[in-house]
Amino acid sequence: MRNLIFILIVFAGIGFGSCTKDRKCDALSVTAPQEEVDAVAQYLDKNNITATKDAQGFFYTIEASGSGDRPKSCSNVTVTYTGKLTNGTVIDDKYSKQSISFDLGDLIVGWRAGIPLIAKGGRVTLYLPPSLAYGDKPTGPIPANSILIFTIDLLKINN
Template sequence: MKKLLFVLLLAVTGFSACKKDSSSDNYDATAQAAADDAKIQAYLKTNNLTATKDPSGVYYQVVTAGTGAYPTSTSTVNVNYKGTLLNGTVFDSGSLTNQSLSGLIAGWQYGIPHINTGGRIILYIPSTLGYKNQAQGSIPANSVLIFTIDLLGFK
């Protein structure tokens, strides 16, 4: 009898481990992008801010333009940054040195090329160009991200 229960327990455990994550199955990137866009527009309006929408869906506000050439999505960048959620919660801040822009979230790849060395930009990144429907540490799934980025230099 114990042997039968053990085998049954193994079978149930095996089948439950194979269960798909229903949140991934129901994820609709197009619908999420539309919801995020509405959240960003509401945030900008509520806070009386003006930002430009990039064709990718990232909104950006150039605070300081900087000088010289513009980085590309394949540039290696040196930046200081602060990341917050729409509710003002700071989830990260720091510096990146010699970081390949192509290795960062898509929102940075689309946004940073809008400033030059010495420039400061604020990016309003829809979740579809951030961490999508995956939570990352203190960042909930489907979160719009706001980054203030100082571009110190690039190669």
């Protein structure tokens, strides 16, 4: 009897945990305000960058599409990446050569929506308006209301 109760508790915990995770991942209905979308578009035009606009308001270029399955917005993935500001300042290149794994559901909306555009072996550059990145709060070397540029290589989909 004790074993049955333990098994039920374990499965209930797994069920509740996955529900919480699913709710977090469903938060992809966020869209950037038009003025932020326009600011990203102006940056791209000024720098002669051709990128595709996503319905959520970020822009992207797929440099390599990869092959196989694409991750979901809640997948655990392994990537390398570099992040920059529009003035060229590198804000994060710690994982440009060394990989890191994480759950997409724990990340900024722009990554949750952008990484699933490619499959394993793919590379994407994301041009994220502030509301799909870190918004109006400064974060480390990132000033408030910054447009961010991330070049991401998807090495592996872990689940």
